[in-house]
Amino acid sequence: METERVLENIEPYEVFHFFEDLTQIPRCSGKEEQVVAYLIDFAESHGLDWQKDDHLNLVIKKPATKGYELKPPVILQAHTDMVCEKNKGTLHNFDRDPINVEVEGDKVIAKETTLGADDGIGVALALALLADKEAEHPAVEIILTSDEERGLVGAEHFDMNRVEGRMLINLDANDEGSFVVGCAGGPVIRVEIPIERVQAVADTVTLSISVRGLTGGHSGEDIHRGRANSNKLMSRLLQAIRRETDLALASLSGGLQYNAIPRETEALITVNANDKQTVLNLILTYEKIYRNEYRSTEPTLEIVVLENKDRPANVLSTDSSGRLIDYLYLSDNGIIRMDAEIPGTVESSINLGTIRLQEHKAVIQVMTRSSVESVYREMYNRVAFLAKHAGGEIHIMADCPEWEYNPDSRLKQIFHEVYEEMFSIAPEFHILHAGLECGVFAKKSTKPLDMIAAGPTSRNLHTPGEYVSISSVQNFWRFLKEVLKHI
Numbered sequence: 044m045e046t047e048r049v050l051e052n053i054e055p056y057e058v059f060h061f062f063e064d065l066t067q068i069p070r071c072s073g074k075e076e077q078v079v080a081y082l083i084d085f086a087e088s089h090g091l092d093w094q095k096d097d098h099l100n101l102v103i104k105k106p107a108t109k110g111y112e113l114k115p116p117v118i119l120q121a122h123t124d125m126v127c128e129k130n131k132g133t134l135h136n137f138d139r140d141p142i143n144v145e146v147e148g149d150k151v152i153a154k155e156t157t158l159g160a161d162d163g164i165g166v167a168l169a170l171a172l173l174a175d176k177e178a179e180h181p182a183v184e185i186i187l188t189s190d191e192e193r194g195l196v197g198a199e200h201f202d203m204n205r206v207e208g209r210m211l212i213n214l215d216a217n218d219e220g221s222f223v224v225g226c227a228g229g230p231v232i233r234v235e236i237p238i239e240r241v242q243a244v245a246d247t248v249t250l251s252i253s254v255r256g257l258t259g260g261h262s263g264e265d266i267h268r269g270r271a272n273s274n275k276l277m278s279r280l281l282q283a284i285r286r287e288t289d290l291a292l293a294s295l296s297g298g299l300q301y302n303a304i305p306r307e308t309e310a311l312i313t314v315n316a317n318d319k320q321t322v323l324n325l326i327l328t329y330e331k332i333y334r335n336e337y338r339s340t341e342p343t344l345e346i347v348v349l350e351n352k353d354r355p356a357n358v359l360s361t362d363s364s365g366r367l368i369d370y371l372y373l374s375d376n377g378i379i380r381m382d383a384e385i386p387g388t389v390e391s392s393i394n395l396g397t398i399r400l401q402e403h404k405a406v407i408q409v410m411t412r413s414s415v416e417s418v419y420r421e422m423y424n425r426v427a428f429l430a431k432h433a434g435g436e437i438h439i440m441a442d443c444p445e446w447e448y449n450p451d452s453r454l455k456q457i458f459h460e461v462y463e464e465m466f467s468i469a470p471e472f473h474i475l476h477a478g479l480e481c482g483v484f485a486k487k488s489t490k491p492l493d494m495i496a497a498g499p500t501s502r503n504l505h506t507p508g509e510y511v512s513i514s515s516v517q518n519f520w521r522f523l524k525e526v527l528k529h530i
């Protein structure tokens with residue numbers, strides 16, 4: 044069913060025309076077949092060379108325009124998939140329904156679902172350039188990757204030999220005037236600490252403790268916001284209790300994902316009946332301490348304690364409880380180092396993401412991030428060393444490649460000069476404390492790549508209410524065409 048077009052009269056027409064086309068095509072991560080068919084159709088109808096690989100990555104090439112034949116080719120890159128999130132109660136079916144796009148002042152917005160400007164607007168900009176008969180530019184090679192949002196999957200499978208360019212402009216950044224010149228990488232580590240279970244001692248009481256009400260957030264992009272990690276708060280409390288009582292852990296569980304700051308951690312402990320009041324007092328004391336330390340970032344933090352009538356079937360031995368609590372208490376967490384060259388930017392961080400107890404081992408997931416490889420290697424070494432001291436071992440679950448900042452980047456210089464010339468204000472450059480496909484390209488490419496990530500301003504990414512600024516698309520489209528003339 045044809046839906047009414049709502050972006051036809053918005054400038055730049057060519058960019059919004061292709062963007063609106065994309066909003067009509069289902070393209071959740073892993074389901075890019077239809078959008079790829081649309082893109083091949085586009086290339087065919089514009090007489091452009093294209094290649095597709097087995098992972099639905101696409102390359103479309105357009106020759107240099109007159110006068111630019113001797114300039115080096117430039118790669119523009121965007122991802123074709125989108126995050127599919129919707130509000131509870133919405134009937135929207137992402138496999139079938141077009142996105143319900145609205146214009147609200149300067150915003151193109153989807154209120155009930157994600158809009159897919161991440162990264163549909165990047166794809167639309169690339170298509171608009173390919174279709175533009177007046178734009179002047181060197182040869183352009185467009186890489187359109189699949190399945191970015193589930194972990195840079197398309198990029199991981201992309202063969203860089205399919206392109207010749209050594210300069211790559213990634214169109215997946217979302218702050219006009221603040222360009223990305225590096226990104227963090229690092230391993231996700233699973234720590235396993237063996238535990239021994241023993242019978243719970245008679246004459247003990249069982250207390251269920253939960254640290255909860257925390258803000259949480261993205262373990263990279265929100266790590267500098269001073270929020271508390273519930274796993275760390277719990278381990279500090281347990282260590283304090285352990286200093287004054289014979290605590291035994293019966294269970295411990297915290298965090299939902301390794302890449303999110305944990306918001307809630309629960310522990311079940313037993314202590315001698317006559318230590319019960321000491322423990323309750325400590326809990327009150329630490330709740331006060333935490334509320335003070337995090338008074339601006341964690342207004343709803345609380346520690347809730349309940350006494351269980353039933354004693355657990357078994358508890359961790361004194362040695363096992365101690366090793367596990369020591370591990371958590373001493374483990375690194377949060378910002379490790381700020382970037383010395385780009386003020387206000389986190390260079391390296393680590394997130395004590397999840398804790399689970401199994402029958403014979405505790406399993407802990409930790410995520411490291413750094414834009415400098417040697418620093419995340421060192422964070423990894425520290426995790427391994429501490430795990431070994433707790434009698435445990437580690438495994439790498441995933442490895443995200445970093446894109447190390449190059450202060451001498453020619454693209455950065457061009458972006459700076461052109462932006463300042465056009466808008467009479469100097470642009471900002473920053474290093475993203477999260478993964479980006481540029482990290483994968485940097486690792487895969489056999490020759491050095493000069494890269495930058497840019498795009499018009501969009502907000503509320505990955506959530507319903509995602510929008511892109513119309514005026515910013517106008518600025519960015521003009522800017523991008525001007526940049527290509529200066530390569």
Ligand SMILES: [Zn+2]
Nearest residue numbers: 122161162215
């Ligand atoms: Zn994206």
